[in-house]
Amino acid sequence: MxxxxxxxxxxxxxxxxxxxxxxxxxxxxxxxxxxxxxxxxxxxxxxxxxxxxxxxxxxxxxxxxxxxxxxxxxxxxxxxxxxxxxxxxxxxxxxxxxxxxxxxxxxxxxxxxxxxxxxxxxxxxxxxxxxxxxxxxxxxxxxxxxxxxxxxxxxxxxxxxxxxxxxxxxxxxxxxxxxxxxxxxxxxxxxxxxxxxxxxxDTRYDRVVEIAAKRKELPWAQNFAQDEFTMVVGSSWPEEEDLLLALLASTKLKLIIAPHQVNPKNINRITALFENYKVQCLSSYKADEETQVLVVDQIGLLSSLYFYGNCAFIGGGFKTGLHNTLEAAVYAKPILIGPHYSAFPEVVDLVQNGGVQIVNNAKELEKSIEHWMSDAKTTAHLGAKNYDRIQAKKxxxxxxxxxxxxxxxx
CATH class of the missing domain: 3.40.50.11720 (3-Deoxy-D-manno-octulosonic-acid transferase, N-terminal domain)
Known part of the structure; x- marks a missing residue:
């Protein structure tokens, strides 16, 4: 051999x-x-x-x-x-x-x-x-x-x-x-x-705790999210974005979308997808009360962005490469992901602990979000489960x- x-x-x-x-x-x-x-x-x-x-x-x-x-x-x-x-x-x-x-x-x-x-x-x-x-x-x-x-x-x-x-x-x-x-x-x-x-x-638990302690202050994100229930969408792919489009048709909330690919072609595709809603890109963002979808066309912000949302939707779960859930969990946020997560032991652990929930389609996404929007106590409880798990694992x-x-x- x-x-x-x-x-x-x-x-x-x-x-x-x-x-x-x-x-x-x-x-x-x-x-x-x-x-x-x-x-x-x-x-x-x-x-x-x-x-x-x-x-x-x-x-x-x-x-x-x-x-x-x-x-x-x-x-x-x-x-x-x-x-x-x-x-x-x-x-x-x-x-x-x-x-x-x-x-x-x-x-x-x-x-x-x-x-x-x-x-x-x-x-x-x-x-x-x-x-x-x-x-x-x-x-x-x-x-x-x-x-x-x-x-x-x-x-x-x-x-x-x-x-x-x-x-x-x-x-x-x-x-x-x-x-x-x-x-x-x-x-x-x-x-x-x-x-x-x-x-x-896993040393990544220590890493996300450290990142959270040194997170970037993002006043624009705080202002955008302060008046309405806001979901931060991390490293999204078209599969997640299509579900979000269906969600907006039935549910009033705000979205901060940080796509996996930030090239101009993909950013233009996303803004066109949400053209029936008030959508802006961060690079040209002007604060107003009407904007419902904010597309982050810059890199290096996501690990701090999760702090400002009420919940997170992590991309990649409808493919085979689910992205980092720990970065959102450390901020005590409840998390949604697609069904393909079994290859990631840290995610399996968070799912079993209750703070991460699986959505397979638009109907399940709508059900979870409407529940969290109507029950702040449950939302906080699920987020706390994630935070406590990170602290226990560091x-x-x-x-x-x-x-x-x-x-x-x-």
Whole structure:
């Protein structure tokens, strides 16, 4: 199995020479890795290095609370951050939490050995799913402590299949594995009882608590929402927007819509969809009492916007990629989502707790909203369920930080 894997990785590396013939994303994938090992050889931080690796932007968000604590409490160490995907690196390459941010070299034996010999590594921290066998074996060989955080495993994961032998060998190189949930810990304990698997929750709970504490003040949102029941619609797709159009035909409320795609073509489509109602875009918004639909055609506001609504409707639940529900839950808002959520354990938990409700069609959406509009006590109670759940789940970052401190002190 290892021979096949190494052959495939070497083949992927070979095709980097033809990256000019590939898609823009693949060109970035290869171009970004060119010269990384030399850059690592030349980097001279003057201290030991704590290395965090993430796949992309979502995993970065999970690791960010820990990065902030590392920067604050471990100033005697340099922090290295690596990405696998261009979609994460290109957005966060200029972040201020890491002393150096790079693409992870491809997982060949030679790359892994050279990479780890380039610096005096004190520890490696991998986030969620990242299991790169040659890097893991090299970490083990050089006796560099390694942690896997916010890990999640399910019964059908390749790790537990006969052909997952190489990954099982690789995951055994971690000193401690911090899982998001009890089920992941049980799966590891059942199949791989020798592993040190600890349930610690998901660092994203810590992240949303932090975001809420530092939320942006948005006076225009407060003024827009203050007189009527207002729903904040986060990362919407056409499926959610069509239901909202039907809702407005029967129910008087206000909508703040922050679509998943904010390009001009999509913004124009949304404003045309709601043309029978007073609709404005944020970029040209002029406050008045008649505007019923406000389309947010800017990015970076959604995590603060949820504070100003009476409830939230999170997009993606009619596809397979439900967006972040925790950002709304932390503000004690009741939440509506589409039916496809089972792949997201944090959402399953909120649904079971009662603060997130499922809608399958326009009729169910109308029923939920009219109930919440007519019963403020119930609305507040459901929102409180979400808030309490977030507060109960936070704390993973401090638990992991304690492990890091104990490891580095020895």
């Amino acid at each position: 290892s021979y096949v894997y190494n052959f495939l990785i070497e083949t992927v590396q070979f095709f980097g020479g033809f990256s000019s013939l590939m898609s823009e994303k693949m060109r970035l994938f290869y171009k970004g890795r060119k010269g990384v090992l030399q850059a690592m050889d030349e980097w001279n931080p003057g201290k030991k290095v704590i290395w965090m690796h993430v796949a992309s932007l979502g995993e970065y968000e999970q690791g960010q609370p820990l990065l902030e604590e590392l920067k604050s409490h471990f100033s005697d160490y340099a922090i290295l951050l690596s990405f696998f995907s261009p979609s994460g690196y290109e957005i966060k390459k200029n972040n201020t939490l890491a002393d150096k941010t790079i693409y992870l070299p491809l997982d060949t034996k030679g790359n892994a050995r050279r990479f780890l010999k380039s610096q005096d590594f004190a520890m490696a921290i991998f986030v969620k799913y990242e299991l790169w066998p040659n890097f893991m074996f090299a970490l083990k060989a050089q006796k560099i402590p390694a942690l896997l955080i916010s890990a999640r495993f399910y019964q059908e994961h390749i790790l537990f299949k006969p052909h997952g032998y190489l990954l099982r060998k690789a995951i055994g190189c971690f000193d401690t594995i911090f899982t998001q949930d009890e089920n992941s810990q049980k799966q590891l304990k059942n199949f791989l009882p020798h592993l040190n698997a600890v349930q610690s929750s 704390g993973a970052t401090l638990q992991i930080l304690e492990k890091i401190k104990n490891t580095l002190d020895h």
